[in-house]
Amino acid sequence: MVRTGIGYDVHPFAEGRPLVLGGVTIPHTHGLKGHSDADVLCHAIADAVLGALGEPDIGHWFPPSDPSIEGICSLRILEKCAQIAAEKGMRIENIDASLIAEAPRVKPHAAAMKQHISAALGIQPDQVGVKATTNERLGFVGRGEGIAAMAVACLSKI
Numbered sequence: 001m002v003r004t005g006i007g008y009d010v011h012p013f014a015e016g017r018p019l020v021l022g023g024v025t026i027p028h029t030h031g032l033k034g035h036s037d038a039d040v041l042c043h044a045i046a047d048a049v050l051g052a053l054g055e056p057d058i059g060h061w062f063p064p065s066d067p068s069i070e071g072i073c074s075l076r077i078l079e080k081c082a083q084i085a086a087e088k089g090m091r092i093e094n095i096d097a098s099l100i101a102e103a104p105r106v107k108p109h110a111a112a113m114k115q116h117i118s119a120a121l122g123i124q125p126d127q128v129g130v131k132a133t134t135n136e137r138l139g140f141v142g143r144g145e146g147i148a149a150m151a152v153a154c155l156s157k158i
């Protein structure tokens with residue numbers, strides 16, 4: 001049995017925050033705003049995995065109202081998703097994800113992101129796709145107001 005899931009997330013830029021994408025801290029003028037580390041890429045991947053499992057979304061497992069997870073590293077969220085998958089007898093076959101951002105350039109950091117994401121999910125780096133595109137200066141992403149991410153996950157029965 002093979003199951004697929006889809007995830008999407010957006011976070012606005014904010015001053016004075018580190019920019020964390022796929023578990024990698026990237027030098028940039030702004031970071032992303034959030035109750036967690038605001039790692040928009042990990043959040044989209046988490047929802048894709050949870051969706052494939054038929055589980056409630058990230059906010060169910062990590063409520064924005066929970067003060068104990070303020071600033072949580074989103075790689076820990078991916079670890080939890082992998083744990084839920086294993087408990088349900090499901091194996092993560094592959095993840096594919098895209099970041100939509102005018103800046104910064106993602107490509108130089110994609111390999112490191114794949115390393116961090118795959119380690120958190122308990123899979124190999126070549127089972128994770130991390131891609132990026134600009135929004136051709138259109139809309140909120142195009143105006144540099146934030147970053148969006150989308151992801152799909154494919155899981156199979158062990």
Ligand SMILES: Nc1ccn([C@@H]2O[C@H](COP(=O)(O)O)[C@@H](O)[C@H]2O)c(=O)n1
Binds near residue numbers: 102104
């Ligand atoms: N934040 C980004 C956006 C894009 N890239 C890389 O540039 C290529 C071209 O992007 P277009 O939006 O002009 O199609 C894209 O394929 C990525 O390799 C990037 O690294 N970071």
Ligand SMILES: C[C@@]1(CO)OP(=O)(O)OP(=O)(O)OC[C@H]1O
Binds near residue numbers: 010059
């Ligand atoms: C993990 C959480 C926890 O507050 O992170 P946030 O930084 O609030 O990010 P968002 O993608 O808006 O929602 C997911 C939340 O559950």
